[in-house]
Amino acid sequence: xxxxxxxxxxxxxxxxxxxxxxxxxxxxxxxxxxxxxxxxxxxxxxxxxxxxxxxxxxxxxxxxxxxxxxxxxxxxxxxxxxxxxxxxxxxxxxxxxxxxxxxxxxxxxxxxxxxxxxxxxxxxxxxxxxxxxxxxxxxxxxxxxxxxxxxxxxxxxxxxxxxxxxxxxxxxxxxxxxxxxxxxxxxxxxxxxxxxxxxxxxxxxxxxxxxxxxxxxxxxxxxxxxxxxxxxxxxxxxxxxxxxxxxxxxxxxxxxxxxxxxxxxxxxxxxxxxxxxxxxxxxxxxxxxxxxxxxxxxxxxxxxxxxxxxxxxxxxxxxxxxxxxxxxxxxxxxxxxxxxxxxxxxxxxxxxxxxxxxxxxxxxxxxxxxxxxxxxxxxxxxxxxxxxxxxxxxxxxxxxxxxxxxxxxxxxxxxxxxxxxxxxxxxxxxxxxxxxxxxxxxxxxxxxxxxxxxxxxxxxxxxxxxxxxxxxxxxxxxxxxxxxxxxxxxxxxxxxxxxxxxxxxxxxxxxxxxxxxxxxxxxxxxxxxxxxxxxxxxxxxxxxxxxxxxxxxxxxxxxxxxxxxxxxxxxxxxxxxxxxxxxxxxxxxxxxxxxxxxxxxxxxxxxxxxxxxxxxxxxxxxxxxxxxxxxxxxxxxxxxxx
Numbered sequence: 001x002x003x004x005x006x007x008x009x010x011x012x013x014x015x016x017x018x019x020x021x022x023x024x025x026x027x028x029x030x031x032x033x034x035x036x037x038x039x040x041x042x043x044x045x046x047x048x049x050x051x052x053x054x055x056x057x058x059x060x061x062x063x064x065x066x067x068x069x070x071x072x073x074x075x076x077x078x079x080x081x082x083x084x085x086x087x088x089x090x091x092x093x094x095x096x097x098x099x100x101x102x103x104x105x106x107x108x109x110x111x112x113x114x115x116x117x118x119x120x121x122x123x124x125x126x127x128x129x130x131x132x133x134x135x136x137x138x139x140x141x142x143x144x145x146x147x148x149x150x151x152x153x154x155x156x157x158x159x160x161x162x163x164x165x166x167x168x169x170x171x172x173x174x175x176x177x178x179x180x181x182x183x184x185x186x187x188x189x190x191x192x193x194x195x196x197x198x199x200x201x202x203x204x205x206x207x208x209x210x211x212x213x214x215x216x217x218x219x220x221x222x223x224x225x226x227x228x229x230x231x232x233x234x235x236x237x238x239x240x241x242x243x244x245x246x247x248x249x250x251x252x253x254x255x256x257x258x259x260x261x262x263x264x265x266x267x268x269x270x271x272x273x274x275x276x277x278x279x280x281x282x283x284x285x286x287x288x289x290x291x292x293x294x295x296x297x298x299x300x301x302x303x304x305x306x307x308x309x310x311x312x313x314x315x316x317x318x319x320x321x322x323x324x325x326x327x328x329x330x331x332x333x334x335x336x337x338x339x340x341x342x343x344x345x346x347x348x349x350x351x352x353x354x355x356x357x358x359x360x361x362x363x364x365x366x367x368x369x370x371x372x373x374x375x376x377x378x379x380x381x382x383x384x385x386x387x388x389x390x391x392x393x394x395x396x397x398x399x400x401x402x403x404x405x406x407x408x409x410x411x412x413x414x415x416x417x418x419x420x421x422x423x424x425x426x427x428x429x430x431x432x433x434x435x436x437x438x439x440x441x442x443x444x445x446x447x448x449x450x451x452x453x454x455x456x457x458x459x460x461x462x463x464x465x466x467x468x469x470x471x472x473x474x475x476x477x478x479x480x481x482x483x484x485x486x487x488x489x490x491x492x493x494x495x496x497x498x499x500x501x502x503x504x505x506x507x508x509x510x511x512x513x514x515x516x517x518x519x520x521x522x523x524x525x526x527x528x529x530x531x532x533x534x535x536x537x538x539x540x541x542x543x544x545x546x547x548x549x550x551x552x553x554x555x556x557x558x559x560x561x562x563x564x565x566x567x568x569x570x571x572x573x574x575x576x577x578x579x580x581x582x583x584x585x586x587x588x589x590x591x592x593x594x595x596x597x598x599x600x601x602x603x604x605x606x607x608x609x610x611x612x613x614x615x616x617x618x619x620x621x622x623x624x625x626x627x628x629x630x631x632x633x634x635x636x637x638x639x640x641x642x
Contacts, residue, residue: 002043002053008122009036012115030096032119037088039128045081048410049350050216054131057217060233060281144488146481152492155475157461159228159257161266165457168266171340172329172389173401173452174382175222177348178408181207182420183375189416192364192376195383196402200427202436206451206468209424210476211407212444213483214493218344219281221405224445226290227258228463230486232493250521252285255498259449259462260340264291266458269337272296273325274344275316287342312354318347318378319356322385333394345382348374350411356381371412386429399455400429403448430455443474444482502534502616508568508591508609515568524589525569527552529559534616536566557636561597561629564619566611568592574602576635597629598622 013033046054123129184193184200214230215221223231231253260270270292278284278297287295298315301324302308310317325343332339347354353374355362361380364372382402389395404425408417424445443451443466450465450472459467466472476482486493500517507516513524517536522528527539539555553573559565567574571590575583577600587604593611594600599622603609 002040002127005122005125005127006040008118008125012119012122026096030092033095034088034092036122036126037084037091039126041081041084041088043126043128044084050409052216053127055216056214056232057220060217060220060231146485146488147491150479150485150488152489156463156492157465159259159262159463160461161262161453162459163266163457164454164459168268168338168457169455170333170338170394170398171268171401171452171456172398173225173340173342174385174403175218175225175342175344175405176378176382176402176425177218177345177405178350178411179345179348179375179378179382179402179425180404180407180417181209181423181425182408182417183379184425185420188420189372189375192372193379195379199383199386199429200436202433203427203429204433204437204439204469205427206439206441206443207423208440208442209403209426209447210442210444211422211424212446212476213486215445216406217281217409218405219283219286221445222283222344223253223286225403225448226260226286227253227256227496228446228449228465229253229256229493229496230446230464232490250285251498252282252289253496253498254289254520256290256463256496258290259453259460260287260290260292262458262460263340263456267338269293269332269335269339271328271332271339271341272344273301273321273328273341274298275301275311275318275321275346276314276344283344292342310357312346312349314346314349314354316346317354317356318345318381319358321345322381326385326388329389330392330394333392333398344405345378347381348378348408350409352412369412375413390429390431396431398431399452401448401452402427402429403445406445428452428455439468441468441474442477443468444476447474447476499536499538502530502536502613505613506566506611506616508605508611510587510589510605510608513589525552526567527555527569528566530564530566530616530620532620534613534620551639553636553639556596557633559596559629561624561626562595564593564595564616564622566591566593566616568605571604573639576639577602577632593619595619595622595624595629596632597624597626 013029043053046058050057183189184197212224212230214232215224220231223229260268264270270287270290271294272287272292274283274297276283276297277299278295284295284297298311301316301321304324305316305320310320321343325341329341332341347356348371350371353371355370355373355377359377359380361376362373364376367373386400386402389398389400402425407422407424408414411417426445426448428451446464447466447468449462450460450467451469453460453462454467454469464475466474468474475485479485500520502517504518509516515522515524515526515528522538522540525541529537529539531537539552541552551573552567552569553576556565556567568589568591571585571587574590574592575585577592583602585604587606589605590602591605591609591611592600592602593616
């Protein structure tokens with residue numbers, strides 16, 4: 001659709017010369033050019049990462065933040081993005097200067113109509129605008145007809161475990177970064193995957209694991225496996241801020257019961273190891289929320305390195321990770337407690353991949369494709385790790401899983417990957433099995449949890465997950481339009497974020513700079529909209545390396561006069577709500593609560609502050625005036641202008 005939109009925009013641009021010119025119309029034209037090129041640049045950059053244009057992965061990372069990502073691998077696309085921005089600005093200025101004094105005496109009505117129609121169509125057909133329109137409809141609460149036709153509750157299975165055996169072995173699960181099943185295709189990649197191939201032939205391998213909506217990036221793929229749910233970001237609108245940023249939330253899908261939660265109750269110790277920063281995309285919060293006892297990333301593992309500089313832009317090389325993981329595996333195995341260890345590799349991360357120094361195979365064929373060099377090395381390292389576990393005294397009591405977290409995104413091998421039938425890798429290595437089994441039943445990564453748990457001695461229900469070795473048919477095989485149905489269930493699935501209700505006193509901690517509601521912590525600054533029953537909708541600020549999102553006072557500006565709120569921010573911003581011009585506080589952070597059009601209480605956070613449920617309930621019944629709200633909006637606008 002982008003090319004058709006671009007053609008229509010060019011038609012609008014060239015036919016616009018037949019319209020009567022004024023400086024005003026020239027300015028409008030320049031703004032249109034700038035806007036169109038910026039949304040096109042955003043789409044192009046997004047498509048470089050995802051291969052699907054703007055999708056849920058893009059929105060999630062924009063809302064969650066990009067802290068911990070490997071920017072070093074993306075210097076070319078970052079430079080291209082900056083270049084497109086400069087080109088957009090330059091072209092719009094050039095257009096304005098070229099035509100601002102170019103006045104035509106005759107107004108060509110037909111060509112004017114063609115110009116306007118082409119411009120409108122170019123915007124309507126633009127994939128960025130269409131994506132934004134669809135998400136706006138969701139945010140405004142419009143029901144997708146599919147959600148009415150296929151009720152989420154009819155297909156969501158309440159998580160439960162039933163023991164079927166006295167044997168409950170340990171588990172090692174390897175999330176192999178983007179290491180999809182397509183790399184095993186000998187016709188496309190001859191002799192690329194040689195070490196894992198014989199292991200797969202002796203395992204229970206699944207050849208039809210497709211990619212579902214909301215599972216196409218790392219944290220989403222992990223969530224689908226562990227929780228049997230796709231990852232969605234809560235909708236936002238002018239009155240519900242859920243999802244504008246989630247980086248400052250202390251929990252992740254806290255309303256969901258996941259595989260790890262159930263294994264924890266069964267006495268399993270849960271371990272997670274990754275070579276990348278834990279804060280990236282909320283990985284630490286996913287695992288810590290769902291009962292993982294021992295969670296470590298590059299920051300925690302770096303003291304163990306002999307050479308701290310031996311790392312990639314994304315974190316540790318995989319040979320380092322596997323060495324550390326093997327030691328941790330032995331320690332955990334020596335204890336009498338059952339355990340499940342999850343690992344996340346990094347060497348095959350797009351766009352280029354990275355080759356660990358310890359690999360015997362340092363290149364594939366002539367070595368011209370850096371990603372395939374990384375894949376052949378990763379094949380060797382994963383197979384070596386599996387062999388080490390199998391040959392250890394603890395191998396007979398350990399189930400090993402190798403699975404791609406998602407299909408490969410845009411990388412150096414994408415053209416060849418697109419020649420194949422794109423599927424996720426998923427194999428279960430059971431030391432008790434006497435022969436391998438190839439399973440061609442259609443499923444997605446959502447089905448991995450329910451399929452895996454029987455190998456640990458349990459029958460399980462897990463959300464949208466179905467056992468691909470059982471009688472159940474996966475939802476992917478049930479519905480031809482499964483992705484559209486998942487999209488229609490966004491509102492229902494979003495409730496698993498479980499934004500809390502204020503049922504006890506709210507504590508503002510001046511030392512740790514956080515706010516506590518029940519067991520949930522939010523970092524300052526934060527803005528909470530309070531509903532009639534004290535359910536909260538949180539707003540946060542997201543800081544990304546190259547830009548910042550709107551400040552909290554910008555969100556508060558759009559509140560209705562009758563909307564109750566609790567706001568903690570820099571005192572210089574909070575005092576904008578005061579009716580007295582000389583109000584000032586010396587503290588870094590201040591608090592305020594009330595209504596935009598009613599009474600507002602504010603003060604400094606010199607010490608910890610406790611707000612009672614009774615006090616906040618009284619806020620809900622405060623009278624309000626539209627004129628008072630309008631005056632405060634003007635003051636908030638002045639902050640934004642500064």
